[in-house]
Amino acid sequence: MNTDWFVVLSALLFSTGALGILLRRSPMVILLCLELMLNAGNLALVAFSRMVGNAQGQVFAVIVMVIAACEVVVGLGLIVAIFRRRLPLDVDDLRELRG
Amino acid sequence: MSFNEPHIDYAGISPLIALTVGLCVVLLSAVFRPLRRTAPLLTMVALGATAGLLVWQWDDPKTLITGALRLDDLAISISLIAILTAAFCVLLSLRERATEEAGSGEYHALLLGSVLGMTMLAQATNLVTFFVALETLSIPLYILCATNLRREGSLESGLKYLIVGSIGSATLLYGMAFLYGGTGSTNFAGIAHGIARSGLDGDPLILIGIAMAAVGLAFKTSIAPFHQWTPDVYQGAPTPITSFMAVATKAAAFAVFLRFFDVALGSQLDSWQPALAALAAISILVGNVGALGQDSLKRLMGWSGVAQAGYMLGSVVVASEAGTSALVFYLAAYAFMNLAAFAVIVARERETVFGDDIRGVRGLGAERPLLAWPLTISMLALAGLPATTGFIGKLYLIEALVEGDYTWLAVFIAVGTMISLAYYLRVVAAMWMRPEGERAAGARPAIAGASPEADPVDPEAGRRWSLAGPALLAAAATVFFGIVPQPLVDFAEHAGRSLFG
Numbered sequence: 031m032n033t034d035w036f037v038v039l040s041a042l043l044f045s046t047g048a049l050g051i052l053l054r055r056s057p058m059v060i061l062l063c064l065e066l067m068l069n070a071g072n073l074a075l076v077a078f079s080r081m082v083g084n085a086q087g088q089v090f091a092v093i094v095m096v097i098a099a100c101e102v103v104v105g106l107g108l109i110v111a112i113f114r115r116r117l118p119l120d121v122d123d124l125r126e127l128r129g
Numbered sequence: 130m131s132f133n134e135p136h137i138d139y140a141g142i143s144p145l146i147a148l149t150v151g152l153c154v155v156l157l158s159a160v161f162r163p164l165r166r167t168a169p170l171l172t173m174v175a176l177g178a179t180a181g182l183l184v185w186q187w188d189d190p191k192t193l194i195t196g197a198l199r200l201d202d203l204a205i206s207i208s209l210i211a212i213l214t215a216a217f218c219v220l221l222s223l224r225e226r227a228t229e230e231a232g233s234g235e236y237h238a239l240l241l242g243s244v245l246g247m248t249m250l251a252q253a254t255n256l257v258t259f260f261v262a263l264e265t266l267s268i269p270l271y272i273l274c275a276t277n278l279r280r281e282g283s284l285e286s287g288l289k290y291l292i293v294g295s296i297g298s299a300t301l302l303y304g305m306a307f308l309y310g311g312t313g314s315t316n317f318a319g320i321a322h323g324i325a326r327s328g329l330d331g332d333p334l335i336l337i338g339i340a341m342a343a344v345g346l347a348f349k350t351s352i353a354p355f356h357q358w359t360p361d362v363y364q365g366a367p368t369p370i371t372s373f374m375a376v377a378t379k380a381a382a383f384a385v386f387l388r389f390f391d392v393a394l395g396s397q398l399d400s401w402q403p404a405l406a407a408l409a410a411i412s413i414l415v416g417n418v419g420a421l422g423q424d425s426l427k428r429l430m431g432w433s434g435v436a437q438a439g440y441m442l443g444s445v446v447v448a449s450e451a452g453t454s455a456l457v458f459y460l461a462a463y464a465f466m467n468l469a470a471f472a473v474i475v476a477r478e479r480e481t482v483f484g485d486d487i488r489g490v491r492g493l494g495a496e497r498p499l500l501a502w503p504l505t506i507s508m509l510a511l512a513g514l515p516a517t518t519g520f521i522g523k524l525y526l527i528e529a530l531v532e533g534d535y536t537w538l539a540v541f542i543a544v545g546t547m548i549s550l551a552y553y554l555r556v557v558a559a560m561w562m563r564p565e566g567e568r569a570a571g572a573r574p575a576i577a578g579a580s581p582e583a584d585p586v587d588p589e590a591g592r593r594w595s596l597a598g599p600a601l602l603a604a605a606a607t608v609f610f611g612i613v614p615q616p617l618v619d620f621a622e623h624a625g626r627s628l629f630g
Binding site for chain 1: 361
């Protein structure tokens with residue numbers, strides 16, 4: 031199969047994630063969209079790795095998965111902390127800092 | 130089949146080992162009751178040991194872990210700036226509310242984790258180490274921003290930083306994937322070689338990769354138009370963390386900016402130079418205009434940081450030895466100037482009920498000259514007045530830009546400096562010109578109405594050595610290296626030579 035299609039799919043995933051971050055207001059959904067963007071990068075890495083013919087891209091993708099997991103853990107932790115303070119879980123309502 | 134043991138240069142990776150061991154020890158110190166108070170001390174020991182190991186390897190460049198890291202003078206100088214900033218941050222964090230809320234051990238362990246990421250990032254010469262180091266630096270910072278759990282703004286800044294920072298990382302990763310696809314290597318040297326070998330000049334894969342990597346790095350270094358998070362996060366985070374973030378993150382991110390663009394993408398100079406120059410110009414304008422009329426000192430420092438990032442990006446644009454030296458000099462100067470200012474802001478936050486508002490420093494000149502002088506020197510140095518490191522740094526930058534045929538960007542720096550005088554001098558004026566009585570009269574009603582969320586007022590904070598000491602030290606360094614710049618210039622030129630020599 032041609033590598034082009036993998037790259038097109040990854041571009042679609044990346045744009046979906048970016049759009050989701052811009053349009054959705056719940057921090058949970060935004061975290062999901064961030065995952066989508068990172069995984070679009072992973073898909074591109076794996077596809078290019080096959081095209082180029084060495085394993086560096088595959089190794090990179092596995093490492094990125096670990097990092098993405100760390101990021102989500104921190105994000106969820108922050109969401110729990112915000113929830114405990116009974117603050118609104120909506121990024122448009124978190125507006126103490128502005129100006 | 131025989132086993133070939135890999136060659137491990139333990140001396141080269143010893144700074145990273147020292148930081149990792151320090152991190153584990155500090156984290157464990159939180160578990161043992163008698164050791165609970167020692168976390169700041171242990172952190173200082175770890176930072177000192179790392180700095181010693183780095184200085185030991187000064188002027189002895191080596192490539193580590195099969196080309197994934199390169200420990201040269203650029204990496205060492207940037208790591209030393211990050212370690213100095215972290216040491217200041219530990220001092221400013223003594224008696225800080227956020228430290229108690231999060232637990233002293235955890236707080237300092239996260240700080241060390243972030244320094245570990247910075248030290249690694251300054252050495253990274255491979256896309257994988259680059260990305261891993263960047264995240265090792267960022268993820269602890271997201272948590273540290275939110276450590277003042279009782280303040281809504283702190284949690285909000287943590288979440289904002291996490292979201293925006295992760296968008297930056299994801300964009301950077303996507304750009305890296307394309308660079309790998311185009312050249313077939315994750316190594317910086319391999320990428321440069323791949324571009325040269327296959328004649329990929331102007332290849333769409335490479336161009337997309339360069340553009341997305343530049344955007345991702347611009348998010349991290351708070352370069353306009355990717356800066357919107359900066360003032361909010363700076364204001365919401367606990368102030369010692371803001372000072373660390375402002376200086377050390379910028380230093381480490383600019384080090385990798387230099388290495389990535391000048392080493393891996395050096396042959397593609399024509400395609401990225403105009404783009405980065407435009408970003409620098411936009412950043413200088415947006416940062417300086419945004420800082421006008423800010424009443425929160427931390428927001429003001431945030432906007433000023435955007436403008437300063439624009440100045441520094443100029444030295445990446447010219448891609449020369451002079452540019453690299455100028456950048457390292459400016460980063461060192463920036464560290465001193467910012468640390469002096471933030472130490473005073475922390476002191477006033479604890480002494481008054483105004484928090485980081487500009488009202489908090491009114492009449493400071495008459496009331497507390499020992500705090501007023503460091504802030505005055507820092508503001509004047511940031512504005513680039515002579516006899517301070519800020520002036521020498523800007524001179525050095527402008528010289529590098531003119532040499533590299535980017536005179537118009539040098540003009541932008543000069544214009545930006547003029548605009549910046551308006552808001553830096555406003556702080557100085559507030560300190561020295563307002564009468565004492567006005568401030569005291571305004572303070573009383575606010576105390577009565579203080580919310581339970583507000584931090585307790587400690588009227589003696591500015592007299593404690595842990596705040597006055599760093600402020601005076603950083604201010605003294607700002608003036609000293611402004612009058613006798615030679616030692617700092619030598620330091621910066623070593624770094625410049627290591628990348629281009």
